Amino acid sequence: MSVETLQFFYGDDRDSEDPADFLKSFNRAMRQQTATRQLTISQLDKEKLEAFGDYLGTSSEAEKWFKARPQEDKASWSAFTVAFGKRWPSIIAEKTKAEYEKELLDHKLSSEEVGKKMTLNNRECWTHVAWAAKILQLATNTGIAKGSSMIWLVRSKLPDVVKDLLKDQEYNSWKEFTKAVMELEGSRLIEKQEQHSEQSQELRALRADLARVQLRILQQDSEMALLQNQLNKMTISTSTPPAILSSNSTYARVPITANCQNSQSTYSRQPATPQQPMVVTDKLKTTVRQLILMMPHHPDDAIGHAAYAAQLTQWNTKWGESTRVTQETGYPLKPGTAAVASGECFACGTHGHDGQNCPLPLDHAERLTRKESAWREIVSEVLGVYNRATAAPILLVRMRRGNIRGQE
Secondary structure (H helix, E strand, O other), rough: OOOOOOEOOOOOOOOOOOOOHHHHHHHHHHHHOOOOOOOOOHHHHHHHHHHHHHHHHOOOOHHHHOOOOOOOHHOOOHHHHHHHHOOOOOOOOOOOOOHHHHHHHOOOHHHHOOOOEEEOOOEEEEHHHHHHHHHHHHHHOOOOOOOOHHHHHHHHHOOOHHHOOOOOOOOOOOOHHHHHHHHHOOHHHHHHHHHHHHHHHHHHHHHHHHHHHHHHHHHHHHHHHHEEEEEEEEEOOOOOOOOOOOOOOOEEEEEEHHHHHOOOOOOOOOOOOOOOOOOHHHHHHHHHHHHHHOOOOOOOOOOHHHHHHHHHHHHHHHHHOOOOOOOOOOOOOOOOOOOOOOOOOOOOOOOOOHHOOOOOOOOOOOOOOHHHHHHHHHHHHOOOOOOOOOOOOOOEEOOOOOOOOOOO
């Protein structure tokens, strides 16, 4: 039997001591000391009163109070404990029924806790078992354990995996309800939890796909409105222009949607300058693809044009301005033009006509350089028009007098 270790009592309301607990400890210590001695009640009371002062802090509030006690307070141990209780009354904050009900509703089992284990009363158990034991105690404290009050509300807040495995029935008491929860197999809950996790991931993926589709529709609607506004200000040339066109005419490249393309437009490659026959091999295809990746096609904005200018500078530095473009050199693509290998005109970089029927005069500023035209022809010959189905259509439009070049 372990000997009771009694701490000094000061009686100054410090957090480390409780008057009622001190008195209980003092009684246990005195019983241990007198267990082997045959003492009468009066003799035991006398020893307690004589020893009590030895367990009070020196010059403490408790010691001062003890020394000031009149003789009637020390006439018996019972009389002394009454006086002690008046000086240091037990403060017990009793919870109201509403507080117990709130505590019951706040005791929840989260989805993350399902299928895991914890320690309860020095024994390992499933989390749902520990939850059920606690909720039954709270229901008892609230005074509703024998009935079915609030069971439906607590059950509705359980994780879906737990609710799915519980029988869909009315429970007549909290004991019946918590027994049903405790009897759920942990392994079955883990299996159900994994199924719910997979379903949740699939649902999140579907929602993400739906959000992307909705965003794409909004973007297409915005592009359509912008295009309609541009078309209201422009005259679209879909046929071969007359020979009297001047190099001073103003043209712009405008991206269009599939619904706005002329049904008579044709896509073809511009004939290249006669040169040595090119044998297309897998190695050559790989080389051309790598060159396309190394020189990305930049957008038609200030940043894109700056990046394009840097590409031209790097190309001229590496190969020289007078070097002819080949399948080994590649060449930068002008911002705002059609994607490479999309059935574009090699002369102007737009769709709807071929190089022989390009409406731009030979000396027009919007015509592509011979180097870029040659590179576009090489890519189409080696890889084919693989971008035709996915590339955004770019249409060449002639601007009315006073209009400025449209955005791509």
